[in-house]
Amino acid sequence: MPKDYLIRASACDHTIRIFACVSTDLVKEATEIHNLSPIAGIALGRLLTASALMGATLKGETDSLTLQVRGEGALKRLIAVSDSQGNVKGYVDNPMALIAPDEDGRIKIGKAIGKGTLTVTRDLGLKEPYASTIDLRTGEIGDDLTYYFAASEQTPTSVGLGVLYDRETVTVKVAGGFLLQLMPNVWEPYIITLEENLSVLGDITAILEKDPRPEVLIEKIFDGLDYEILEKREIQYHCPCDRERMERALMSLGKDDLTKLAEEQETTEIVCDFCQKKYTFSKDEIREMIKKKD
Numbered sequence: 001m002p003k004d005y006l007i008r009a010s011a012c013d014h015t016i017r018i019f020a021c022v023s024t025d026l027v028k029e030a031t032e033i034h035n036l037s038p039i040a041g042i043a044l045g046r047l048l049t050a051s052a053l054m055g056a057t058l059k060g061e062t063d064s065l066t067l068q069v070r071g072e073g074a075l076k077r078l079i080a081v082s083d084s085q086g087n088v089k090g091y092v093d094n095p096m097a098l099i100a101p102d103e104d105g106r107i108k109i110g111k112a113i114g115k116g117t118l119t120v121t122r123d124l125g126l127k128e129p130y131a132s133t134i135d136l137r138t139g140e141i142g143d144d145l146t147y148y149f150a151a152s153e154q155t156p157t158s159v160g161l162g163v164l165y166d167r168e169t170v171t172v173k174v175a176g177g178f179l180l181q182l183m184p185n186v187w188e189p190y191i192i193t194l195e196e197n198l199s200v201l202g203d204i205t206a207i208l209e210k211d212p213r214p215e216v217l218i219e220k221i222f223d224g225l226d227y228e229i230l231e232k233r234e235i236q237y238h239c240p241c242d243r244e245r246m247e248r249a250l251m252s253l254g255k256d257d258l259t260k261l262a263e264e265q266e267t268t269e270i271v272c273d274f275c276q277k278k279y280t281f282s283k284d285e286i287r288e289m290i291k292k293k294d
C-alpha cells in the first residue's frame, strides 16, 4: 500500500505557504520501473518529488506540469510530469549512468547532470502551454528550482529535496521534500525566523529517516511561527497511458514512415517512456492507420 502523501500548510496569516511531502514509495517505484542506477534514482527521485510538490500548486482538474532537465553529464535528460491530482511519472535518458563518489564518499548529482538547462512547462488548458527555461545553477535540482522561482516567477522560494539510498540493499530508503514560498506582503521578522530555521534544518532525508512524515519538516521550518495545516493528499507514481494514446502517437508519424513500418515489420512495438508498458500493432493495424490518414 503506497503511503506517500503531501501536506499543504500556511503560516502568518497566509503570507507564507509550504508544500511538503514524503515520496519514498513513488521514487522506489520509478527506480524499479526504469531499473535505475543509484545516481539516476537520486536525480530522477528529486525531480519527481519536485514535480509532486509543484503539481499541488495547480488548480484545474486537467492541468499538468512538466519539469525537464537537460545536461551535458552522464544522465543527459530527465523528465517528470505531474497533475493536480497527485499523480507523477518520469524517466531519464540514461538510466544506467554511473559516477564515482567524491573523496568524502558523497555522490553529487550535479556532476552527473552537468551544465545545462531546466524547463518548467505548465499546461493549464489554454491554447498554448506556458514554458520557461533557466540555466542550471548547481544541477542539484533543489537549488535550480529555487533559482527558477526567483528568476522566472519573481516568487521568493526555497526548495529542499532529498532521496536517500540504503547502502546495503541499494534501494530507496526515504525520499521527500518541501517547497516554501513567501507572499509579497510577508512581514520582515517572519522571514528572519524562517531563514534561521532553514539554516539549522540540515539534511531532510536525515529528518525523514527518523520520522517519515512531512508534518515533521513543516514543524521544523515553521518553528516559532503561527501556522495551520490546510490539506493532506496522497501522491503516487501513475502513468495513464493506453492503447488509444499510443495509436495517436503512431498516427502522428508521416505516411512514409508508417508505410515503412507496415512493409518491414511483422509487428510494431511501442514502449511507453514513463511506465515501460509495451504495445504491439500488427501490419494490418498499421495499414488501417495509413488509410485513416488519407
Ligand SMILES: [Zn+2]
Residues within 6 Å of the ligand: 239, 240, 241, 272, 273, 274, 275, 276, 277
Ligand atoms: Zn505509460
